[in-house]
Amino acid sequence: MKPRIAFFDFACCEGCQLQVANLGEALLDVLKLVDVVEFREVMSEKWAGPLDIAVVEGSITTKEAVERIEKIRARSRILIAYGSCATIGGVNGMKNRSPLEEIRRTVYGEHAHTFPTIATRPVDQVVKVDYYVHGCPIWPPEFIEVLQAALQGVPCFPPDHAVCVECKLNENVCLYDKGVTCLGPVTRAGCNSWCTNNGNICYGCRGLVSNPNTKGAMDVLARYRIPLELVLNKMSMYNACREQGKTP
Amino acid sequence: MRYVTIPADKMADYITALARRQKVVAPVEKGKGQFAFEPISEGREATLTYIPTILPPKKFFMPQYETLLEYDLHEGQKMQAVVELEEMVLFGVHTCDLAGIACLNTVFSDRPKDLNYLIRKNKIVIIGLECVAYCDEYASCALMNNHLPNGGYDLFLTPLGDRYIGHVNTYIGDSLVEEGGFFRDATGADFAALEEVRRRKREVFHDEVPIDLDEIPRIFAHSLRTTIWKEIGDRCLSCGNCTNVCPTCYCFDIVDKPNLDLKSGRRIRVWDSCQNERFAKIAGGESFRKERSSRKRHRFFRKFRYPVDRFGKFFCTGCGRCSRTCMARINLKETLAQLAREYV
Ligand code: SF4
Ligand code: SF4
Ligand code: SF4
Ligand code: SF4
Ligand code: SF4
Numbered sequence: 001m002k003p004r005i006a007f008f009d010f011a012c013c014e015g016c017q018l019q020v021a022n023l024g025e026a027l028l029d030v031l032k033l034v035d036v037v038e039f040r041e042v043m044s045e046k047w048a049g050p051l052d053i054a055v056v057e058g059s060i061t062t063k064e065a066v067e068r069i070e071k072i073r074a075r076s077r078i079l080i081a082y083g084s085c086a087t088i089g090g091v092n093g094m095k096n097r098s099p100l101e102e103i104r105r106t107v108y109g110e111h112a113h114t115f116p117t118i119a120t121r122p123v124d125q126v127v128k129v130d131y132y133v134h135g136c137p138i139w140p141p142e143f144i145e146v147l148q149a150a151l152q153g154v155p156c157f158p159p160d161h162a163v164c165v166e167c168k169l170n171e172n173v174c175l176y177d178k179g180v181t182c183l184g185p186v187t188r189a190g191c192n193s194w195c196t197n198n199g200n201i202c203y204g205c206r207g208l209v210s211n212p213n214t215k216g217a218m219d220v221l222a223r224y225r226i227p228l229e230l231v232l233n234k235m236s237m238y239n240a241c242r243e244q245g246k247t248p
Numbered sequence: 249m250r251y252v253t254i255p256a257d258k259m260a261d262y263i264t265a266l267a268r269r270q271k272v273v274a275p276v277e278k279g280k281g282q283f284a285f286e287p288i289s290e291g292r293e294a295t296l297t298y299i300p301t302i303l304p305p306k307k308f309f310m311p312q313y314e315t316l317l318e319y320d321l322h323e324g325q326k327m328q329a330v331v332e333l334e335e336m337v338l339f340g341v342h343t344c345d346l347a348g349i350a351c352l353n354t355v356f357s358d359r360p361k362d363l364n365y366l367i368r369k370n371k372i373v374i375i376g377l378e379c380v381a382y383c384d385e386y387a388s389c390a391l392m393n394n395h396l397p398n399g400g401y402d403l404f405l406t407p408l409g410d411r412y413i414g415h416v417n418t419y420i421g422d423s424l425v426e427e428g429g430f431f432r433d434a435t436g437a438d439f440a441a442l443e444e445v446r447r448r449k450r451e452v453f454h455d456e457v458p459i460d461l462d463e464i465p466r467i468f469a470h471s472l473r474t475t476i477w478k479e480i481g482d483r484c485l486s487c488g489n490c491t492n493v494c495p496t497c498y499c500f501d502i503v504d505k506p507n508l509d510l511k512s513g514r515r516i517r518v519w520d521s522c523q524n525e526r527f528a529k530i531a532g533g534e535s536f537r538k539e540r541s542s543r544k545r546h547r548f549f550r551k552f553r554y555p556v557d558r559f560g561k562f563f564c565t566g567c568g569r570c571s572r573t574c575m576a577r578i579n580l581k582e583t584l585a586q587l588a589r590e591y592v
Contacts, residue, residue, distance in 0.1 A: 029508035148506050161524035164487035168573075169312040169519060171303045173282045174489075176575045185487035185575060211525055213485050213540065220485065220575050 003052035003151060006038035007082075008072055010058030010065050011092050011120070015137045016083030017041045017057055023140050030144065033151060051076040053150055059085045059092040059241075060121045073127040078150050081123040082143070084136040088207040089122040089241025091136070096120050096240050122241050132158055136205035136238065139191040159189040160210050163202045167193035175201055181224050183234060186212040204238050250416040251434035252425045254405075259412065263291030265428040266337055273308065274339040275301055285338070296340055296407075299383035300567045304495035305338055305345050309352055309369055310517075316364060316502070317515035330514075331367045337424075340377040344387070344567040346401055347394040348495025349374070351555075351563050355498055358559075373420050376404035380445055381452065386568030388581050390453040391461060394565050396446070408441045456566070457581050459588040464562070467584075467591045468553040472545075476586050481541025483576040484523070490570035490578070491521040491547060496563040499527075522546050548583065 007017055021042055023030065037047035054076035060069055073079055084090035095103050096119050104112040123129050131146045142158075149156030159165075163184035167174070170193055175182040183204035184196060195202050214235070221231045254262060266272050267289050274294035276286040283298040285305055311332070320326040341349075356365035376397060379389075389395040397404050402421035405412040413434055416422055425431040459467070491497040501520040506513035520527060523543050528536035537543045551564040564580070571579040 026508065033508070033510070144508070148508070148510060152506070152510055160526050161521070162485065162487040164489050165492060165519075165521065165524065168303070168489050168492040171284050171307075173278050173280050173302065174573065174575070177280045177282060185485040209486075209525060211486075213482075216483050216485050216576060219483065 002033065002035040004037045004047070004050070005034040005053040005055065006036070006047055006051050007040070007055045008038070008057065008068075009040065010056065010069065010086070010123075011061040012058030012083060012085040012090070014041065014057065016085075016133075016135070019137050019140050019143070023144070026140070026144060030147065033147075049075070053078045053080060053147075055080045055082045056086050056123050057082045059089050060118075060123060060126045061092060061095070062117055066118075066126055069123060069127055078130045079123070079127065080131040080133060080146060080150060081129045082133045083138050084134055084205055084207060084238055086123045087129075087132045087134045088238060089120050090205075090238055092120040093240030093242075094237065097236070120241055125241070131156055134158055134188060134206040135191055139194055141192070142190055158206075161189050162209060163187045163189045163191065163193050163196070163206070165189050166191070167196045167202075170197055172196050176220075179224075181221050181226065181234075185220070186214070186217045186235070204235065206238075208235070208239050208242065250422070251438065252414045252416060252431040253408075253411045253434050253438050254414065254431050255411050256407070256409070258430050259296065260291030260294075262428065262430040263288070263294055263339060265430070266339070266424070267291070269427075271334065271336040272339055273336055278302070287336075294339065296377060298340075300342065300344065300569050300572070302569075302573075303493060304348050304567070304569065305341055306348065306352055306495055306498070308334070308336065308338060308372060309349065310356075310365055310498060310500070310519075312519050314364065314517050315514045316517055318512070319504075319515065320512040322511050331364050333368050333371050335371045335373075337373045337375060339375045340405075341374055341401065342377060342379055342383075342567075343397050344389045344392075344394045344565040345495055346374070346376055346397070346399075347392070347565040348567065350398075350400050351496040351561070351565070352498055353400075354559050354561065373424070374401045374403075375424065376401035378404070378406040378445075380407055380449060384568065384572070386571045386579070386581070387566060388456040388564075388568065388584075389566035391456050391459070392562060392564055392566035393461060395449070395453045406442055406445060408438065408445060411438070413438050413442050457584045457588070459584065461562075463588065464552050464584075465556055467587050468549065470591050471587050474587065474590055476583065476590065477541040477545040480578045480583060481539060481544045483578060484540045484544055485576055486523045486525065486540055486543065487575070488521040488523045489573040489575075491523055492519060493569040493573050494551075495565055495567055495569070496551070497521070522550070544578070 054072050060066055081087045085092055104117055108115045131150055133143050133146050146156050166189045167184055180201055182201040184202040186208050187202050187204045188206045188209050218231055272288055273285045274288050275283045275298040276293055277295050278284050283301045285301050288294055315330050315332055318328045318330055356362035402418045403424050404415040416425055499520045500517045502517050504515050555563040
């Protein structure tokens with residue numbers, strides 16, 4: 001019997017799940033390896049039984065979500081946090097930068113009381129996570145790599161060096177040479193410098209490396225006459241949940 | 249010893265003629281004053297006045313990602329060593345980069361010999377190109393004695409204004425200058441012009457850092473505990489650029505890349521760097537160089553001290569790439585000058 005795999009989404013845009021559908025030809029090979037029993041984006045079937053692999057997208061932002069993820073964890077042999085919302089809290093983490101009540105009123109206005117909410121947490125701050133696929137959206141080849149490792153039962157650690165490493169290996173002209181700032185030096189690699197290959201800045205979607213030189217990075221960014229507040233905003237766009245816990 | 253010349257306005261045609269017969273890689277403009285060695289099919293795609301390319305020619309000798317082995321576990325355990333070689337002519341290599349290739353040759357010829365490297369290297373034909381002026385303010389090639397040709401090429405070209413003079417260094421170099429009848433043998437006037445270029449060069453190329461090369465071993469013998477490492481470590485972002493662009497940094501990691509059948513796959517080597525967080529991490533999570541200051545020190549010691557003890561040569565070519573690429577503006581010439589000041 002092929003391993004049973006299911007996809008679940010919490011607070012997110014579901015764009016990372018869409019990336020699976022975008023795998024193209026590789027998807028057919030992936031489907032030979034696993035039996036997809038639940039995947040809302042592409043099929044209507046549901047599965048309530050035990051799972052070999054749960055792929056979880058999105059952050060945990062409500063009490064119901066906590067209960068739901070705990071149940072998913074309980075019936076899954078392996079849990080993969082999938083996409084930055086799940087691995088590091090992602091953009092949802094911005095919520096944590098203001099008091100909950102205030103945020104609730106800003107978003108839901110007079111109906112605020114009907115939308116109970118809790119601080120945003122990445123999945124591993126609620127249940128145990130076995131594998132991580134960072135990114136907003138995830139980089140499909142990395143997902144395949146993680147899936148292969150999960151199926152083989154071997155560990156798979158995302159890189160803990162800067163996006164610059166992959167960017168240099170791809171021999172891109174550095175954005176700093178173009179007079180533009182880039183979060184590559186403090187952002188965890190693993191996307192094959194997807195954005196900078198295409199002339200964009202790295203906006204840090206995979207989260208900070210485990211030991212970033214924040215002070216040094218601010219000095220570098222400050223040289224480009226960007227207001228400090230903007231620098232902090234840039235760095236915390238994806239990383240606001242970071243203070244609450246550590247992610248490998 | 250054979251010298252030849254070629255008119256400057258025939259150079260593009262000559263490169264085109266070479267590219268008709270084999271793969272030619274040459275410096276190509278990438279915008280924002282940056283260059284890269286890339287395959288070309290026409291001579292006019294190449295730029296013969298260029299500052300050191302983003303990545304040095306090492307990317308052809310030890311590619312960023314290189315397959316070393318293919319495995320297949322469908323029936324038993326089959327493994328096949330692989331050498332991904334590529335015949336090519338590397339056109340327009342500056343003397344600093346020739347020195348970089350010489351360093352890599354030294355390392356990979358040391359025991360245990362690296363067969364992948366040595367086989368690849370034998371398939372690469374090298375045409376050198378002399379700088380008659382500094383590339384930019386980051387260069388320290390004269391300090392490192394790499395501003396003049398010192399072997400390591402098949403043919404070496406020096407611009408003499410309206411023509412290039414070429415030094416033919418190997419049999420392959422001989423066949424290179426036979427191509428298409430572009431070259432003729434050099435005469436007395438050509439040698440005089442070459443002598444004049446070198447004389448002028450000696451006037452310009454010197455003292456990029458106010459120290460002597462002979463002093464460097466002594467300076468580094470005393471710089472283990474200086475606060476300079478902490479100072480630059482505090483600024484360093486550990487982006488790894490300085491090592492990836494360095495023509496003499498050769499550290500790599502080995503990784504298995506399974507195919508989707510999970511039974512077969514490739515074992516590859518990929519560039520690694522002492523600036524990366526996990527480089528010196530071992531089982532249990534301990535890291536030998538946790539502090540950025542110790543990583544920065546390691547990089548400098550890996551250029552100016554350890555290889556001197558081991559191979560009797562410096563592993564800095566003076567190309568300036570590390571300083572050029574550093575967004576934190578950690579500058580090799582400044583650091584050397586600082587170390588020297590502290591020691592004196
Ligand atoms: S463009 Fe960005 S990611 Fe690439 S080397 Fe420069 S800073 Fe690093
Ligand atoms: S380059 Fe940066 S922003 Fe783009 S995918 Fe990679 S980590 Fe995300
Ligand atoms: S290029 Fe500069 S910031 Fe990056 S690792 Fe090297 S010294 Fe540090
Ligand atoms: S240390 Fe810097 S200047 Fe020296 S060879 Fe390496 S990149 Fe070039
Ligand atoms: S460092 Fe020296 S040899 Fe190298 S490109 Fe610059 S001037 Fe030429």
